[in-house]
Amino acid sequence: MRMASIKAISGSAYRSVFCGLAILMLAAVSCSKPPAETEPVVPVQAVSVARGEIQHVIEADAILFPLQQSAIVSKISAPVKEFYVTRGTRVRRGQLLATLENKDLAAAAQDNKGSYDQAQATYRTTTAADLPETIQKAQLDAQAAKKLLDAQQKVYDSRQELFKQGAMPRKELDQSGVDLVSARNQYEIAQKHLEAVMAVGKEETLKSAAGQLESAKGKYAGAEAQLSYSEIRSPIDGAITDRPLYPGEMAAAGTPLLTVMDLSQVTARAHIAQQDAAVLKTGDKATINAPEQTPVEGKVTVVSPALDPNSTTVEVWVQARNPKQELRPGSSVKVSMITQTVPDALVIPAASLLTAPDGSTTVMQIGNDGRAHQKTVHTGIRQGDKIQIVDGLQAADRIVTAGAYGLPDNSKVRIQEQTPKEESPASDQKPGSSNDKK
Numbered sequence: 001m002r003m004a005s006i007k008a009i010s011g012s013a014y015r016s017v018f019c020g021l022a023i024l025m026l027a028a029v030s031c032s033k034p035p036a037e038t039e040p041v042v043p044v045q046a047v048s049v050a051r052g053e054i055q056h057v058i059e060a061d062a063i064l065f066p067l068q069q070s071a072i073v074s075k076i077s078a079p080v081k082e083f084y085v086t087r088g089t090r091v092r093r094g095q096l097l098a099t100l101e102n103k104d105l106a107a108a109a110q111d112n113k114g115s116y117d118q119a120q121a122t123y124r125t126t127t128a129a130d131l132p133e134t135i136q137k138a139q140l141d142a143q144a145a146k147k148l149l150d151a152q153q154k155v156y157d158s159r160q161e162l163f164k165q166g167a168m169p170r171k172e173l174d175q176s177g178v179d180l181v182s183a184r185n186q187y188e189i190a191q192k193h194l195e196a197v198m199a200v201g202k203e204e205t206l207k208s209a210a211g212q213l214e215s216a217k218g219k220y221a222g223a224e225a226q227l228s229y230s231e232i233r234s235p236i237d238g239a240i241t242d243r244p245l246y247p248g249e250m251a252a253a254g255t256p257l258l259t260v261m262d263l264s265q266v267t268a269r270a271h272i273a274q275q276d277a278a279v280l281k282t283g284d285k286a287t288i289n290a291p292e293q294t295p296v297e298g299k300v301t302v303v304s305p306a307l308d309p310n311s312t313t314v315e316v317w318v319q320a321r322n323p324k325q326e327l328r329p330g331s332s333v334k335v336s337m338i339t340q341t342v343p344d345a346l347v348i349p350a351a352s353l354l355t356a357p358d359g360s361t362t363v364m365q366i367g368n369d370g371r372a373h374q375k376t377v378h379t380g381i382r383q384g385d386k387i388q389i390v391d392g393l394q395a396a397d398r399i400v401t402a403g404a405y406g407l408p409d410n411s412k413v414r415i416q417e418q419t420p421k422e423e424s425p426a427s428d429q430k431p432g433s434s435n436d437k438k
Helices: 002-031 103-165 168-229 276-280
Strands: 042-044 044-048 049-074 078-083 096-100 232-234 238-242 256-272 283-291 297-307 314-321 331-348 361-364 371-383 386-391 398-400 411-415
Touching: 049 238, 049 314, 049 371, 103 168, 168 331, 256 331, 276 297, 276 314, 283 314, 314 331, 331 371
Parallel strands: 042 411
Antiparallel strands: 044 398, 049 256, 049 331, 078 096, 096 232, 238 256, 256 314, 283 297, 283 331, 297 314, 331 386, 361 371, 361 398, 371 386, 371 411
């Protein structure tokens, strides 16, 4: 019976404890309320709008060409007698590079020189002796005919007076008249001959002598030219880049014998879009970037006024010095051409700019309330990862860089600490660098 009493007390205690626990749980459930919802804070990275220099740079692929190039061809067909240069030899303008076999040309030149010397002697003889002698003889003949005419005129006048006085027969008067007519005819013939010699003969004789001299001179000059073609000389300063023949081989007329390139400067030729060419002009600064070489500064020398019909692009030339000849013609390079420089511009990282489907541009500006507000901006020049802001922001404004995409307007943000590498201001960025942490 005692054991039954103990069991009864134990069961009653268990029921009391269980009921108490149940009451406490119900009270806790009935008294608890859902927690209030808190506004999310979005972690972002930010940068201050800075002032700095920005440039409008046009970049394009280009091919290098030498400043000057000459493929020297032979004007005659003859075997190569001797070369005086090899590939890589630096040469000067007018320097003798090679000679061709020229014995026949030398003989022809000598023969024509003799004919020319003979024509010169004939011309001097004609102008200094023959022609003056002919003129002098014609003058003397005219003078003698004039004297004879005067004498016959006096005789005729005298006999005519005597005939009137009856002191001379008619026959002698008539004979005197015949002699007078004959003397007059002779004088007229001599005078006309003198006039012909002075007017026509002298001029034609001089023309004939001068023509023979010029003909001989031309033939001699032609022979000398043919002989000079056997001497191959450089038309420019530069270096020998090709020499396909060896001494003794036949050099065919019109076939390149040597190639000379002026490598002191190079020209990078690129093709760019029409809108880029519209703002580019000769004299603009440029840079040629070759693989694994230091960039070389140059300038724009040609902006083609016409389009390439195949690609509808504009050809542009950038010329630069090449003193060490590290830039080799035929290489592929990149050219960067500066069309505009703004020294004091408002600059932001390109990663912070948001572009809408309609083309409008905005940024997320962080206000004093710790919220990001969408701000419409107008952009200007872009250089690599830098963009100029012409309207919509002021210097020292804070804008979101990383985390701006998809961020709702008026969102509460928390600026994350950036590593020193990420904290460089927008104005200090170089083309091709990035200010945001992906």
